[in-house]
Amino acid sequence: MIEVRQLRREFRVASKKGRFRRExxxxxxxxxxxxxxAAGEAVGYVGPNxxxxxxxxxxLTGILVPTGGTVRVNGVDPARQRKELARRIGVVFGxxxxxxxxxxxxxxxxxxxxxxxxxxxxxxxxxxxCVDLLELAPFLDTPVRQLSLGQRMRGEVxxxxxxxxxxxxxxxxxxxxxxxxKERLREFLAGLNRRGTTLLLTTHDLDDIERLCPxxxxxxHGTVLADGPLAELxxxxxxxxxxxxxxxxxxxxxxxxxxxxxxxEAGGLRHHLTFRRAETTAAALITEVVRHVEVHDxxxxxxxxxxxxxxxYARTSAATDSTPDxxxx
Amino acid sequence: MRVHADLIxxxxxxxxxxxxxxxxxxxxxxxFGLLRAAVLTAAVRTASxxxxxxxxxxxxxxxxxxxxxxxxxxxxxxxxLATRVRTGDVVVDLYRPWNLQTAMLAEDVGRAxxxxxxxxxxxxxxxxxxxxxxxxxxxxxxxxxxxxxxxALVTCYGVRFLINLATFWLLDNRGLVSFWNVTSGLLxxxxxxxxxxxxxxxxxxxxxxxxxxxxxxINVFLERDYFxxxxxxxxxxxxxxxxxxxLRRAVRKVVVQGG
Amino acid sequence: xxxxxxxxxxxxxxxxxMSYRASFAVECLSQVxxxxxxxxxxxxxxxxxxxxxxxxxxxxxxxxxxxxxxxGFADLVAGQLDDLPTFIRSGxxxxxxxxxxxxxxxxxxxxxxxxxxxRVFAGVVTLAYALTHVNIDxxxxxxxxxxxxxxxxxxxxxxxxxxxxxxxxxxxESRELANSVTYGSGAFTSYPxxxxxxxxxxxxxxxxxxxxxxxYPSLALLGRSDPLGxxxxxxxxxxxxxxxxxxxxxxxxxxxxxHYRGTGS
Numbered sequence: 001m002i003e004v005r006q007l008r009r010e011f012r013v014a015s016k017k018g019r020f021r022r023e024x025x026x027x028x029x030x031x032x033x034x035x036x037x038a039a040g041e042a043v044g045y046v047g048p049n050x051x052x053x054x055x056x057x058x059x060l061t062g063i064l065v066p067t068g069g070t071v072r073v074n075g076v077d078p079a080r081q082r083k084e085l086a087r088r089i090g091v092v093f094g095x096x097x098x099x100x101x102x103x104x105x106x107x108x109x110x111x112x113x114x115x116x117x118x119x120x121x122x123x124x125x126x127x128x129x130c131v132d133l134l135e136l137a138p139f140l141d142t143p144v145r146q147l148s149l150g151q152r153m154r155g156e157v158x159x160x161x162x163x164x165x166x167x168x169x170x171x172x173x174x175x176x177x178x179x180x181x182k183e184r185l186r187e188f189l190a191g192l193n194r195r196g197t198t199l200l201l202t203t204h205d206l207d208d209i210e211r212l213c214p215x216x217x218x219x220x221h222g223t224v225l226a227d228g229p230l231a232e233l234x235x236x237x238x239x240x241x242x243x244x245x246x247x248x249x250x251x252x253x254x255x256x257x258x259x260x261x262x263x264x265e266a267g268g269l270r271h272h273l274t275f276r277r278a279e280t281t282a283a284a285l286i287t288e289v290v291r292h293v294e295v296h297d298x299x300x301x302x303x304x305x306x307x308x309x310x311x312x313y314a315r316t317s318a319a320t321d322s323t324p325d326x327x328x329x
Numbered sequence: 330m331r332v333h334a335d336l337i338x339x340x341x342x343x344x345x346x347x348x349x350x351x352x353x354x355x356x357x358x359x360x361f362g363l364l365r366a367a368v369l370t371a372a373v374r375t376a377s378x379x380x381x382x383x384x385x386x387x388x389x390x391x392x393x394x395x396x397x398x399x400x401x402x403x404x405x406x407x408x409x410l411a412t413r414v415r416t417g418d419v420v421v422d423l424y425r426p427w428n429l430q431t432a433m434l435a436e437d438v439g440r441a442x443x444x445x446x447x448x449x450x451x452x453x454x455x456x457x458x459x460x461x462x463x464x465x466x467x468x469x470x471x472x473x474x475x476x477x478x479x480x481a482l483v484t485c486y487g488v489r490f491l492i493n494l495a496t497f498w499l500l501d502n503r504g505l506v507s508f509w510n511v512t513s514g515l516l517x518x519x520x521x522x523x524x525x526x527x528x529x530x531x532x533x534x535x536x537x538x539x540x541x542x543x544x545x546x547i548n549v550f551l552e553r554d555y556f557x558x559x560x561x562x563x564x565x566x567x568x569x570x571x572x573x574x575x576l577r578r579a580v581r582k583v584v585v586q587g588g
Numbered sequence: 589x590x591x592x593x594x595x596x597x598x599x600x601x602x603x604x605x606m607s608y609r610a611s612f613a614v615e616c617l618s619q620v621x622x623x624x625x626x627x628x629x630x631x632x633x634x635x636x637x638x639x640x641x642x643x644x645x646x647x648x649x650x651x652x653x654x655x656x657x658x659x660g661f662a663d664l665v666a667g668q669l670d671d672l673p674t675f676i677r678s679g680x681x682x683x684x685x686x687x688x689x690x691x692x693x694x695x696x697x698x699x700x701x702x703x704x705x706x707r708v709f710a711g712v713v714t715l716a717y718a719l720t721h722v723n724i725d726x727x728x729x730x731x732x733x734x735x736x737x738x739x740x741x742x743x744x745x746x747x748x749x750x751x752x753x754x755x756x757x758x759x760x761e762s763r764e765l766a767n768s769v770t771y772g773s774g775a776f777t778s779y780p781x782x783x784x785x786x787x788x789x790x791x792x793x794x795x796x797x798x799x800x801x802x803x804y805p806s807l808a809l810l811g812r813s814d815p816l817g818x819x820x821x822x823x824x825x826x827x828x829x830x831x832x833x834x835x836x837x838x839x840x841x842x843x844x845x846x847h848y849r850g851t852g853s
């Protein structure tokens with residue numbers, strides 16, 4: 001579906017030198033990025049502000065032309081066949097609207113039908129589906145400028161799907177939404193992916209990834225730091241897990257094999273045992289614990305996804321002390 | 330008075346940050362000056378050298394002074410208050426311990442101070458260097474011109490303030506603004522000197538505040554008459570009083586409607 | 589604009605602008621007034637003189653009227669390009685690039701300034717007045733010219749608009765600069781080019797082909813020779829000039845968008 005090889009993008013940035021002189025320097029926003037996305041996948045693309053996420057997305061969708069490397073999306077070169085590609089993919093930008101702000105959603109959708117040359121029975125069917133799943137009916141006739149952000153985003157997603165794209169690219173789709181709207185949108189996107197639409201989404205909200213994307217790509221300073229299933233990245237980056245046990249009566253625990261740290265709370269009723277995956281398993285540790293004390297309840301806590309990503313960033317900034325200039329367009 | 334001095338300085342600073350826009354504005358101003366001067370001087374030339382005591386030099390001077398004063402008095406493009414009324418932010422302004430009308434005037438004086446450097450002087454200098462120009466003969470004309478320009482600023486502020494206040498009743502004053510934008514050039518004597526008009530039209534125009542905004546200071550500079558100053562002084566006071574009264578009604582309206 | 593999709597976009601825009609009926613009426617009316625006031629300037633001058641640049645009042649009004657219609661048309665289709673800096677800054681231009689349509693026709697149709705119809709209307713009325721007050725030896729060709737000249741002039745001024753606004757892709761703050769070219773051309777074309785100094789004439793009449801908007805076609809209609817010595821046929825070629833201008837503007841726009849997307853620099 002997506003094939004990216006040694007993708008590179010530079011920008012010339014002017015900086016003021018004195019009152020009238022200007023100096024131009026080249027900054028690299030995306031540097032030697034390669035990845036593939038297969039049909040039907042759902043990939044989360046994360047990184048801090050200015051990491052090169054948006055620049056990558058813009059090159060994938062044909063807005064920006066790469067400085068070097070190749071991109072193929074759906075078998076099409078985005079830079080050269082922009083209009084061709086536009087018919088085949090759907091794009092949602094969380095912070096910029098693609099709807100007509102003073103037209104009702106219904107009219108915007110009708111216009112999009114003619115722009116994308118969708119025949120009216122297909123259009124009608126898909127619109128009905130979206131209206132149904134995203135509950136658009138109550139505000140279909142409201143001008144876009146009067147919609148709440150959550151309502152507008154649902155409209156944006158519908159607008160991007162009416163021409164039945166095989167790939168949906170979402171740039172920060174949940175930004176600024178309240179919890180309920182976020183959840184509703186995630187549910188819809190998950191269903192969409194189950195029915196075969198490929199998803200690529202950038203986000204700051206890692207819950208989006210947790211809910212939607214089995215695969216995670218992390219980018220910083222223009223290069224991909226990590227790419228793989230979320231579970232694997234977790235294991236790789238955070239070798240420790242935590243076992244939380246609640247006891248029937250307050251007790252101190254004896255030293256246990258493989259446990260690196262014990263934190264107790266509630267006066268000794270609850271203990272957090274940090275252990276290394278390499279040295280013991282959760283099962284072995286639990287067996288060991290119940291031999292010593294009477295356990296009321298227990299849980300194994302995976303490190304938070306935020307923590308995984310934070311550690312990934314930290315790993316690279318420690319490795320590369322001289323950070324290159326990166327801009328995010 | 331202290332707060333007003335600070336506001337003047339803040340107004341000056343705020344406008345001094347837009348350097349690129351300022352250069353673009355200067356260019357636009359000069360281009361339009363050239364076009365206007367060409368038409369008017371062509372007319373004066375065909376009329377064997379003078380129309381209504383405007384000779385070629387006086388005509389050029391009229392055009393370049395007009396182009397300069399335009400930005401100094403800010404004839405067009407002041408929508409700050411209207412926007413704040415529309416968004417409701419004006420409530421904050423009204424509850425501040427200041428007189429909104431004089432506070433905004435102080436800010437406008439600061440803006441105009443900056444405009445002296447960027448908007449008033451450049452087109453006049455440009456015109457004076459490249460075209461025939463009529464400098465004042467009497468030294469007293471200079472201080473009188475300064476007074477007249479300031480009165481023009483206050484009068485123009487008075488008009489703008491009223492147009493902006495209209496938002497309290499119209500909710501959207503953009504229609505009014507576009508009326509003002511298309512009519513003010515002619516009414517203020519910016520496109521054609523008021524003296525070129527037929528007699529009855531001149532009488533009618535001088536009965537309104539509009540010539541005070543541009544034609545009056547030009548008249549003073551060209552040493553045509555000093556009646557202009559009295560006209561300006563009258564309208565500056567009248568418009569400020571009107572603004573004060575209208576603002577009071579507007580405040581009452583806001584208080585009654587609860588914002 | 590042959591494709592039905594643009595017809596639909598424009599129809600939708602028109603509908604939404606008409607929904608603010610009062611504000612639309614006011615803005616339309618102020619366009620009529622703007623045009624009328626510009627005419628007043630000419631009339632005031634002619635209370636003091638008998639000729640301007642070698643032309644009588646009705647002849648100048650004829651040029652003014654053709655220029656007014658042309659400018660109205662240009663503003664109608666290309667005027668919204670004034671907002672290009674906002675489009676670029678807010679990222680809305682990216683959304684334009686995401687649709688399977690050309691960027692320029694999209695920009696022209698998405699926010700058509702319908703209120704400019706007021707200016708076209710005022711221009712047509714003025715033209716009717718002028719035509720009944722000047723001496724024209726009517727031929728079928730001249731009838732055609734009266735109809736075609738304002739349209740060709742509209743295309744020429746529209747092309748000027750496109751080129752001037754394209755500069756925003758390099759200089760985002762250049763809106764006012766663009767205005768001096770677009771509105772400046774509008775003002776320039778309303779008068780006989782003989783009133784302008786050589787430098788201004790060279791720039792605005794020939795580099796920017798402003799003389800072909802109203803001046804030369806008016807000469808052809810009036811059957812007058814150009815005081816500046818241009819050949820007689822020049823008044824008939826404004827449609828050709830319009831085609832060249834439009835082709836140039838289209839190419840320039842594409843070049844500018846390529847720069848924006850990153851291959852032009």
